[in-house]
Amino acid sequence: MPPPEMTPEAMAHELDLLRRIGAGDREAFKTFYFEYSPRIGRFLLKMLKHPERVEEVMNDVLMTVWQSAAQFDPAKGRFTTWLFGIAHNKALKSLERERRYSVEQAVDTRDDADGGHPLEDGPEAAQDPSTPEKTVLGWELGDLLGAALDRLSLEHRTVLELAFAEGRSYQEIAEIIGCPPNTVKTRVFHAKKKLHEWLERRGYSPTLLAQETLS
């Protein structure tokens, strides 16, 4: 769901927390942790896909907040945009580290792809183009969006999640992922196109899917 617009009171609370964290106040940091980590965790889960990796990246994000809270300048943007930017950056670094450390695993996956026996059920099955009808029938309709998102690249998936799930403006997304606003708009456009194409191959469109999941 998109984040609600912030009230002046909520904004003051946020800035007060940051000021206290910047001064090394552990209680304030704890309050911040319980208020904000669920949103960051949800975003990280979508980016990283593997829950066991989330805690490690979450720790890196929170560590950065602990160390840099005093440097946050509210005149430069929303705090949550800054926070999501840190999370995005740390998640990318984690994925890069994982890629370097899992060469052996990657070989296994390639072997698996050649053999046509997916390691996991669910979203992985969506990547097998030989049985599209079967996989659609095997899903709950609500899962179809998740399966379609899993087929997208990390870049495409991330901008769609930020635009549609997190309700971020294109200017905020540009800040979070560190690219020009026009690039964000173009990326979302192409990501949607790929998502639509994948759904259409299975006889669905977002409108049709939304109607069927409503009924």
Added chain:
Amino acid sequence: MNTQPQSSAQEHDTVRELLPWHARQHLEPSEQARVERHLGECDDCADAFAEDVALAQLFDRRAEPAWQPSEAHFERLMAMIDAAAEPTAAPAAPAEPGLQNRSGRESGRFSDWLEWLRTIPNPVRWTLAVETFAIAGLAMALILPRAAQVPPEPGLFQTYSQETGATPAGAGPRLRVVFAPTTTVVEVLTLTRSVSAQIVAGPSALGVYTLELGAGQTAETAIKTLRGDTHVVLAEPVTGP
């Protein structure tokens, strides 16, 4: 059918890219007015907008993955933060005891090297150390096959049931471990092997290693062993959110 005049093709493209944020009502008032004006003239964009509204509904209705904060995780986090903060005090600390009595050019060079090493961020330092060890391991792997060709000493023999040692790997539970900043690479590897584990990830920016225990090993036993060692600052099982 697209009814927009040819001259407004650029406007069509511009508005089309703004539709997701119009569906989410996240446009500036001027952009919103521009989009609404165009939607009244362009059937293609009106259809695309309907698809974006439906897509937004699908995102709203799906089951979101959840991360649950906990007191236990917060305590682990603070322990890591405290452990990571320790090296910042290192420059003010006296020199290594073993180096204090050394003199001369060689000692000076070594001190310079240590100073240089201290300027490198901890995670990078560890990465360099691990990579150096990996290179040494590769060199050993090249040498060992030749050594294996040397006939065994008379009277020595092995059976198939005998432990070959050095096969800790995988498929068991995972642990998250933070070593004390003074722990050497050899000590890290020795400790890892002592619990029949291997390093599968790390060190992270916080200096956290992820260890994977061998099949049949229990996390409880390994954690007890690790926590009993003074080089280990933190040892916790990896759990989902």
